[in-house]
């Protein structure tokens with residue numbers, strides 16, 4: 001019998017040649033036909049307002065490097081020094097021998113920055129959300145989230161086994177109804193936990209959660225609150241601590257989560273809160289226990305970035321960022337009305353997936369890189385350009401964006 005050609009009892013091939021790829025290909029064709037096919041572009045330069053792709057320079061309006069720290073000389077120097085001392089890989093999980101000194105320094109810096117007793121760092125914001133949610137709630141508990149919460153929050157909730165309740169985006173009266181319902185049923189389920197989770201600045205819409213209302217509701221109903229400051233950290237609040245600082249509610253939030261990969265310019269996720277919370281996570285968060293520690297160089301660079309965010313230089317960078325946002329606001333009228341609080345994330349809702357891809361493509365042809373964000377990242381029919389502005393952009397970049405956008409996107 002020819003081993004290269006397995007045969008079933010009827011003598012034909014037991015399955016069509018390469019049926020594995022054929023099965024996947026048919027899914028991919030569906031994705032392609034709906035205008036949802038994704039590919040990667042390779043960037044051959046460092047992050048900045050101008051990046052190089054295929055040997056050509058593009059104006060970059062899609063990075064989350066809000067303060068322009070990802071390529072900052074002091075961060076690079078810190079990473080180089082750490083490599084000299086500690087090498088490249090951490091070698092093991094932090095709970096084994098991977099907990100190199102830069103981790104401790106970074107966690108101290110984050111706790112100080114966030115005005116919390118302690119902080120703990122995960123290998124990404126995604127891992128932090130999965131780790132903290134699955135550690136805090138499980139079967140028999142209830143977790144309530146905003147409809148537009150990030151995939152990592154949704155995945156954490158699903159994986160936790162807790163009952164998941166979702167309220168319409170920013171709708172605090174629906175949140176209250178869900179809280180009331182959960183609090184009532186809790187009377188019969190002894191010791192069950194009730195957790196509310198929201199982003200502070202929503203990653204794809206750039207709008208800001210009504211934190212004061214949410215905080216007072218969770219207090220009324222005896223729930224815990226977790227906020228994801230992925231896009232708030234470094235950007236919002238006089239000291240850049242996030243939207244919770246701006247709303248004056250920092251001390252009333254049990255769990256503050258964020259990422260080191262956006263305004264901090266590095267990589268990693270963190271949770272800040274009470275010492276008890278952090279001890280608890282160190283013992284319970286699987287993503288922390290069963291995953292190798294971050295490279296020491298990235299921890300060292302992130303610690304320097306946190307120091308910069310807290311410093312006079314950080315304040316100045318925030319000032320430039322907000323000035324840039326003012327400037328862009330004057331040049332472009334924004335989707336969703338202009339009464340909402342501004343943020344560095346500016347969605348231009350186009351709706352149709354293929355149309356959004358086409359406008360993004362037109363912009364790219366004109367040397368401006370603004371991605372089209374489509375399902376499943378956002379709802380079907382809500383495809384959009386997602387423009388992000390940073391402190392590193394200059395006036396001429398913003399003027400050019402506005403001109404090219406007007407040329408590429410004919411609104412009717």
Ligand SMILES: *Cc1c(COP(=O)(O)O)cnc(C)c1O
Nearest residue numbers: 124125126150203228230259261
């Ligand atoms: C980006 C993001 C994350 C994930 O952070 P990474 O460090 O990129 O893994 C989590 N939550 C929100 C709201 C985000 O926007």
